[in-house]
Amino acid sequence: MRITIxxxxxxxxxxxxxxxxxxxxxPDGFASLRSPGCYTVDLFREVKINEPGRDVPAxxxxxxxxxxxxxxxxxxxxxxxxxxxxxTGRVEMLDMHAPTELYRQPATIFKRVGQIREDxxxxxxxxxxxxxxxxIDGLMxxxxxxxxxxxxxxxxRNGVVPLPPPxxxxxxxxxxxx
Numbered sequence: 001m002r003i004t005i006x007x008x009x010x011x012x013x014x015x016x017x018x019x020x021x022x023x024x025x026x027p028d029g030f031a032s033l034r035s036p037g038c039y040t041v042d043l044f045r046e047v048k049i050n051e052p053g054r055d056v057p058a059x060x061x062x063x064x065x066x067x068x069x070x071x072x073x074x075x076x077x078x079x080x081x082x083x084x085x086x087x088t089g090r091v092e093m094l095d096m097h098a099p100t101e102l103y104r105q106p107a108t109i110f111k112r113v114g115q116i117r118e119d120x121x122x123x124x125x126x127x128x129x130x131x132x133x134x135x136i137d138g139l140m141x142x143x144x145x146x147x148x149x150x151x152x153x154x155x156x157r158n159g160v161v162p163l164p165p166p167x168x169x170x171x172x173x174x175x176x177x178x
Contacts, residue, residue: 030154038077040096055087067140070155076100089116
């Protein structure tokens with residue numbers, strides 16, 4: 001009986017062990033669009049990320065959070081803090097950029113409203129600049145078109161530790177004779 005219990009506990013421990021974390025530096029083709037620790041601006045007060053309502057589809061709720069560590073075309077730090085998503089796909093966010101000499105832009109932070117469309121892509125525009133973002137494998141992929149040209153970025157969610165996927169466990173049963 002002791003062997004069965006020990007074996008069952010070992011199987012349970014193995015099933016509950018965290019899965020190895022994917023390396024941020026793995027060769028995924030996006031290394032030039034990401035920069036851990038990329039800095040944009042300081043928020044002087046906390047912005048609450050609202051819980052999605054029950055009617056909000058999971059693919060919309062996936063956009064919620066603080067997104068950062070990305071650089072437009074490898075040169076310009078950018079963060080998004082998406083704090084509200086509703087069932088229609090309407091998104092409220094803070095859009096933050098670091099200062100850049102290359103594009104002659106100051107540090108900025110703006111409140112923006114966007115829309116997640118049927119294609120699962122978040123769209124918004126400001127002036128003649130149009131942006132699109134999509135969450136793919138836990139990363140936010142962005143495209144920006146406007147006077148500064150065509151820019152790409154890949155951001156990661158800040159401050160969230162993903163839970164390991166659940167794995168089924170089957171414990172051995174001891175016979176009544178033991």
